[in-house]
Amino acid sequence: MLIISRLRFALATLVLPVTCAFAAQGELASVLVQPAASADNASFEGVVESVRQTVIAAQVAGAVVALQVKAGDRVKEGQVLLRIDARSALQGSVASQAQSTAARSALELADKDLQRQKQLFQKQFISLSALERAEAQYKTLSDQLKSQIAQANVADIQSGFFVIKAPYAGVVSELPIALGDMAMPGKPLLTMFDPKGLRASFTVSQAAMNKFQAGQPIKIEFPGLAAGRQWLTATQYQVLPTIDAATHSATLRIDLPEPAQDFAPGLFARVWLPLKGGTGNHFYVPATAIVKRAEMTGLYIIDSQQHVILRQVRLGKSRDGATEILTGISAGERVALDPAAAVRAVR
Known part of the structure; x- marks a missing residue:
């Protein structure tokens, strides 16, 4: 609660976030400082x-040949964001497919040869060792075909790494690359x-x-x-x-x-x-009573001898036309409301 006194002047209304009252005591309008009964806030x-938030990085090396978004763009899930030069990867994929096709043909030939060897063995025209060599040749070519198919699948998967798509609908927030830049595994391409x-x-x-x-x-x-x-x-x-x-x-x-x-x-x-559990030691004064001179912020204090003294204070938060004083004043002191009038009264 603030109690405001004014000497030799008509009563006036002062709006503060605390209770105010006026009394005539002197020529300077002043406010009596008392703790505010308000809830504590920090x-x-x-x-x-x-x-x-996702940082999309390159998984393969290559030059950026197409950049279809810019920072700030909204993108849909699955939308193509950029493309990396994939010509060498495509050639590798074609080579892997060709090798798997050749391995499949060799396996088919080995399968036919194995069937013939089985028929000849049943008629006792060849030895058991000859049949076992045919079976071993078939198993070897079968394993080679599986290896070639796996390599072809890896090549197909890696070819997909050269096309960067949005993992979800969002906003591109950062794009640190430009068209023609070299993408390297682990290098960030964009952030969304x-x-x-x-x-x-x-x-x-x-x-x-x-x-x-x-x-x-x-x-x-x-x-x-x-x-x-x-x-x-x-x-x-x-x-x-x-x-x-x-x-x-x-x-x-x-x-x-x-x-x-x-x-x-x-x-x-x-x-x-x-x-909760605030101390209640919150002092508020009208914002118009605050004096600011260069780097100094202060208030004019009226002591018990009616002397006016400029005192430095530290400010807190403001509300409803009043400002909290963190340090520099104490409860029961009187603050001049008109700094201009207080300057003239300083002795």
């Missing part, structure tokens, strides 16, 4: 991130994310999490967005079960609602958490 900074799954992630101190009022609505601020889109209210959140040993902080995640056209990974965000 703010923590964070960032918007995508639940599903799913705009339907965005969340805001914050690092919150362990002390604040212990005072957090569970079940209360949480305010999220996005200062970088246009007016009317800067604030969201969330009731569902997730706190990761681990605590960072270096910073003694936890990670708070809040899913963002759909549609989220204005949101993108990396967007700055600030969460305001309602805390």
